[in-house]
Amino acid sequence: MTGWTFNAKIARMRAFAEDRAGAILPLFAVVLVFVIVAAGAGIDFARAVNQRQSLARGLDAAMLAVARELSIRNMSEGEIRTFLDENYTAYFGANGEGSSVAGATVTIEEPQINTQTRQIAVAASASVPTFFIGLGGLGPEKLDVSVNAQAVYPKSVEAALVLDVTGSMGGSKIQALRQAAATFVNTLVPPDSVDVNEKVRIAVVPYASGVNIGSTRATKATGGWNASRSSFTYCVTERGGAQAYTDDSYTTAVVGPGTVRSGYKRGYYRSGSTVRSSSGFVCPNSELVPLTLDPGSATKSGTPLYTIANLNASGNTAGQTGVAWGWYTLSSRWAGLWPSESRPASESDERVLKYMLLMTDGEFNTYFQPARVDGVNYDWLAHTGGSESTDRAIRLCEEAKDSGIKIITVGFQIGGNSNAKKVMEECASTPSDYYLADDDAELIERFSAIANQIKTTYLAR
Numbered sequence: 505m506t507g508w509t510f511n512a513k514i515a516r517m518r519a520f521a522e523d524r525a526g527a528i529l530p531l532f533a534v535v536l537v538f539v540i541v542a543a544g545a546g547i548d549f550a551r552a553v554n555q556r557q558s559l560a561r562g563l564d565a566a567m568l569a570v571a572r573e574l575s576i577r578n579m580s581e582g583e584i585r586t587f588l589d590e591n592y593t594a595y596f597g598a599n600g601e602g603s604s605v606a607g608a609t610v611t612i613e614e615p616q617i618n619t620q621t622r623q624i625a626v627a628a629s630a631s632v633p634t635f636f637i638g639l640g641g642l643g644p645e646k647l648d649v650s651v652n653a654q655a656v657y658p659k660s661v662e663a664a665l666v667l668d669v670t671g672s673m674g675g676s677k678i679q680a681l682r683q684a685a686a687t688f689v690n691t692l693v694p695p696d697s698v699d700v701n702e703k704v705r706i707a708v709v710p711y712a713s714g715v716n717i718g719s720t721r722a723t724k725a726t727g728g729w730n731a732s733r734s735s736f737t738y739c740v741t742e743r744g745g746a747q748a749y750t751d752d753s754y755t756t757a758v759v760g761p762g763t764v765r766s767g768y769k770r771g772y773y774r775s776g777s778t779v780r781s782s783s784g785f786v787c788p789n790s791e792l793v794p795l796t797l798d799p800g801s802a803t804k805s806g807t808p809l810y811t812i813a814n815l816n817a818s819g820n821t822a823g824q825t826g827v828a829w830g831w832y833t834l835s836s837r838w839a840g841l842w843p844s845e846s847r848p849a850s851e852s853d854e855r856v857l858k859y860m861l862l863m864t865d866g867e868f869n870t871y872f873q874p875a876r877v878d879g880v881n882y883d884w885l886a887h888t889g890g891s892e893s894t895d896r897a898i899r900l901c902e903e904a905k906d907s908g909i910k911i912i913t914v915g916f917q918i919g920g921n922s923n924a925k926k927v928m929e930e931c932a933s934t935p936s937d938y939y940l941a942d943d944d945a946e947l948i949e950r951f952s953a954i955a956n957q958i959k960t961t962y963l964a965r
Contacts, residue, residue: 548634548647555605556649559628563653566591570624570655577702581617584624588615608632622659622855627652660856661958662795662848663692664707665808666830668864668916669788671712673817677865677916680944684951685812688861689799691955698799705795705846707833708808711826712819713771713870713886714741714762714787721841727758733883736762736771739787741825741872741884742896749896749903751835759828760872762787763886773820773870773886779877784820785870785886794833794846820888823868823927824897830860831904851908858909859958861951862901862931865916867923868893894927901931912937912957914950 566588573579573587613627629650637643665685673681685708692704709715719737722730730737739762742748747757763771763785771785790811800807802814832838839847849856871893875885905911913932918924918940932938939954941947 548632548637548643551605551608552632552647552649555608555630555632556651558605559610559630559649560651560653563626563628563651566626567624567653567655574655574658574703577700581615584617585615588612588626605630605632622656624655625652626654658703659854660702660849661692661704661859662707662834662856663704663859663861663958664709664795664830664833665689665812666709666711666826666860666862667815668821668823668826668866669710669712669790669815669817670819670821670866671784671817672821672866675817676944678815678817680947681863681916682812682815684948685815686809687948688951688955689808689812691952692959693797693799701797705797706793706799706808707795707830707846708790708793708811709826709830709833710788710790710792710811710815711822711829712788713785713822714739714825714872715829716787716789716791717829718791722761724841725754725759726761727754729758729884730761733761734765736765736787738791740829741822742828744873749899751831751837751904751907753837754841760884763872763884764882771886772882773888774875774877774882775888777877779875779880779882779885783818786819788816788819790815792829792833794842795848796846820870820886821864821866821868822870822872822886822893823864824871824893824900827860827862827897827900827904827931830862831900831907831909834858834860834904834909835907857958857961860904860909860911861914861954862911862928863914863916864918864924864928866918867921868897868927871896891923894923897927898930901927905933910937912939912954914939914941914947914954916941916947917943 569591570584570587579587608630610628610630613629616625617623627650629648631646631648633646634644665688667681667685669678669681689706692706693701716738717725717740719730722738722740725740730739741760741762743757743759745757763773766772766781769786770781770783772779772781773785793806793808793811796808798807800809802809804810832841834848836848836850842848848858851858869888871887872884873887875882875887901911910933911931913928915924915928915938918928929935929938939950941950
């Protein structure tokens with residue numbers, strides 16, 4: 505009995521030692537860890553991807569905000585860094601650490617600013633803790649992600665609005681022009697950014713049978729010619745001689761005054777072999793506004809919006825005088841005629857884009873030169889007829905474009921007028937810079953589109 509019991513115990517011990525049924529449990533535990541890690545890895549990587557996307561959105565928003573600020577004002581490196589710091593929460597702060605993923609930490613690198621290429625580069629990185637792939641030392645305890653973004657400093661803009669305010673612009677047309685030009689100004693310098701505008705300067709050049717630049721400036725530009733004869737002291741026109749189609753300073757070659765005066769708001773002009781008198785040969789009432797950062801308002805005298813609001817239609821069309829004076833407001837060679845804050849940038853300054861928007865509603869039909877008629881010598885007399893005014897305008901446009909000015913033209917209700925179309929087409933810098941407006945609403949639309957085109961260009965470049 506005792507022997508049997510002993511042998512039975514030994515048999516049970518041997519059977520237990522040889523039993524392999526329980527060996528699967530440790531293996532199952534190891535496999536389970538791998539399954540959990542594999543399944544959870546998707547969650548860990550998804551958290552990292554979400555964090556990276558959040559950083560990218562934040563950086564993109566920051567760069568767009570900086571670009572908007574730089575579109576209206578100049579900012580130093582320190583100001584750019586301060587701007588980003590002040591707006592950090594808005595761009596990156598989904599929680600206190602600027603992370604969209606719990607437990608992640610975000611690092612925003614110092615912005616890299618290159619003043620030569622006008623570029624700002626900002627980088628951000630984040631460390632996202634892992635919940636699964638780090639189990640048992642099978643993967644890293646955190647995943648690192650990074651993004652970067654760039655913005656380009658926009659260039660500054662100098663834009664001259666050269667506007668036809670001749671007699672044919674009366675009625676609803678002059679009203680449409682006022683609205684269109686005001687829209688142009690307010691698009692380039694939005695009312696809510698006026699106080700910080702440091703990038704966009706606008707000049708307004710109304711023209712008819714010459715340009716009104718005010719008596720003091722006219723005396724300088726004409727070398728006193730305007731006051732030495734019976735003329736309109738505030739009126740200037742064009743130049744003859746070797747400097748006729750250049751932007752050489754008025755100190756090199758003076759500009760002609762208005763035509764000889766024949767009475768109150770009347771001037772002499774030559775038609776064929778006869779000299780006649782007409783109210784159509786005087787300069788506009790609205791005075792030229794040189795380049796300015798301040799668009800002003802309809803009630804602030806001497807500003808673009810004031811001049812635009814008070815445009816009136818009168819006179820013949822000496823379009824070449826408008827082109828010439830639009831050029832002079834943008835030419836650094838004429839800096840001495842303008843206030844210090846209105847002096848144009850050098851043509852070699854690659855940070856500045858120069859534009860002229862030239863608009864007319866008809867044929868250029870008046871030009872100026874000396875004449876002798878019926879034994880009387882006229883030192884500077886208005887002439888009409890032929891294509892002389894058109895030809896001179898086109899020549900001036902070509903020279904202005906060669907100096908670096910982009911000219912955009914708008915023909916307003918010019919219909920089948922071949923000369924008007926010719927000057928608008930040939931003055932435009934490219935075919936796509938020539939616009940037609942067949943009614944008042946289209947004129948407003950064209951000016952708005954041109955302003956947005958300019959804004960897009962200087963933000964991109």
